[in-house]
Amino acid sequence: MPTTRLEAFSDGVVAILITIMVLELKTPEGHDWPALHSLARVFSAYVLSFVYLGIYWNNHHHMLHVCTRVTGTVLWANLHLLFWLSLVPFATAWMGEEHLAPLPTALYGGVLMMAGIAYFILKTTLITAQGPGSPLEAALGSDFKGKISVVIYLIAVALSFVDTRIAAALYVGVALMWLVPDRRIERELGNPK
Amino acid sequence: MPTTRLEAFSDGVVAILITIMVLELKTPEGHDWPALHSLARVFSAYVLSFVYLGIYWNNHHHMLHVCTRVTGTVLWANLHLLFWLSLVPFATAWMGEEHLAPLPTALYGGVLMMAGIAYFILKTTLITAQGPGSPLEAALGSDFKGKISVVIYLIAVALSFVDTRIAAALYVGVALMWLVPDRRIERELGNPK
């Protein structure tokens, strides 16, 4: 089967998740600066999750661009990834509303970790579906960034019960690692075959 | 008419339904384990319905992949299916919030049953639209799984008023039947011509 409907469906789900998170930005009760300031925490969590969903969509886009066919297994691996991404708005809202409390902060990292693992599974099933020697396999390399991200999420989950600010810093750090120095890191670290 | 817009529209509706269900996962009041645990029931219902909508999307994808043209009747049969699927989030939320009470549990099964029947109607109109001897007709066979699912839903609706745990087990069972042993069952039971 071609990849078009898989792409369209994933685009739809991620587009809705990104916009559903905005619904958590409820209008404050007043109309002065303190009212606006009270949203700062929820807004920061929204920006972080927007960037994370953007990273996933971006990588998903790149990965499927070099694929030519999907199988039933790939469809389910993709739905599995979308399932964990669909929990991002909930985890974002809980973490934002509860002032970075330990459990919500750990849960946020747990959802990110599961999404990272689901992405890894999707990648593996896609490579199998393309057959041996596909351009996808060559393009992805050893996927150092994907693996290290999952490890950092795991550490952040554990550290959430020590100091949630460290966990939050790790979440921001992983996002920046994917976002900012994409090409240099990819060359130096991302593909160290 | 080609199938592209029918696919795109169905993808859109299912993508939104899947994500709208997450909105039912309201952030709990506290930030400790009991607060998280209070979501367990609603979360379980969400996972089950996510899998069901995933199964429908997956089967819809497979079915339309071997179709080349749609008619006005097919468009309405598809909207009819989407109508029943659109009630899944409501039925899921009611069943989850009301602790598997008899009527909500029966209603959930009723919605699944109607969606199953609507899928059967859609399949029939699609076969008619393709004309005789189409690959779709050959690919679908006698559709044993589709028919037995509707029968099981009906039994589960009746048993909801005896013991809702049996009904819930049947809903999980049907989902697993579609999900797990797809190929073997398809060969041994699904196409017993």
Place this chain on the structure above:
Amino acid sequence: MPTTRLEAFSDGVVAILITIMVLELKTPEGHDWPALHSLARVFSAYVLSFVYLGIYWNNHHHMLHVCTRVTGTVLWANLHLLFWLSLVPFATAWMGEEHLAPLPTALYGGVLMMAGIAYFILKTTLITAQGPGSPLEAALGSDFKGKISVVIYLIAVALSFVDTRIAAALYVGVALMWLVPDRRIERELGNPK
């Protein structure tokens, strides 16, 4: 410009409107038959509006199928139609919640009437965009059904302040006129050139 993005965008908006209406089906407080019955009115309004949006999507699909190009004017005429359709969920909820009170019932008809007029404008701009002698112009004929619908909506709005049941019956009647005997009416009334 080709018609693909216009179709995709319209599909997206209608798909979301259809599913957003389900959010109005709030889970009732109890879990017995009276609790379910209390939803009957809102549910009926939902079914009617689902059918109306389905009719619009269906006709939109047919109309654009015979178009090959769109202009900037067509894009805005299409957005104008989507604007009035976007008010259908609000009008549906208000009419359903307020027990068919006169003003909400009249507003529902007013929104349908404006959507009908917007569809007429879109059709006109599309015919202009295709140039003279296009298949679209030939396919649409005199559009008797479109014109009579707008007239009936206008009558229903006026009768809402006399007896809302007559208005509701007219809304159902117009939907049935589009839905049920599509081919016969089209031949006998719809294209009386």
Place this chain on the structure above:
Amino acid sequence: MPTTRLEAFSDGVVAILITIMVLELKTPEGHDWPALHSLARVFSAYVLSFVYLGIYWNNHHHMLHVCTRVTGTVLWANLHLLFWLSLVPFATAWMGEEHLAPLPTALYGGVLMMAGIAYFILKTTLITAQGPGSPLEAALGSDFKGKISVVIYLIAVALSFVDTRIAAALYVGVALMWLVPDRRIERELGNPK
């Protein structure tokens, strides 16, 4: 990479934002004219934001129509634009609910200004991605309207703290500038190379 998925994803996000704004139109408590009238302010803000999102979608559509390829940088510039557009429903609701209070009115202008700047950045990255001498570069000209809009937004933000009605008039004015006399202004002002 081709532009299809970027277009589909943007269509999805804008379609959802447009329809999410309707959710702010909560059904009033009564069913008489005063109840309907109480929605006037929120409804006016909705119409204005609908037009703004329509303008962005329309321009986005035109701009990508003459593009043939996108890069990773373009994907992120597009997500950046979608981020600011995603804040339009929140800003609309706050301004509408708080009776055009100074801070919400200024915030609305700030979001529009950031969206304008993000659109400018997207345009620049798209021109770079197409390579020198592309039809996109020729088509866009000096983009006088885009630049003057950002300046007017900035003035409106400042004037929000003097008289919010002037700011509101400026928001309406910019929308009309883009909406109404598209061709003439484009010829006389928009491309004064």
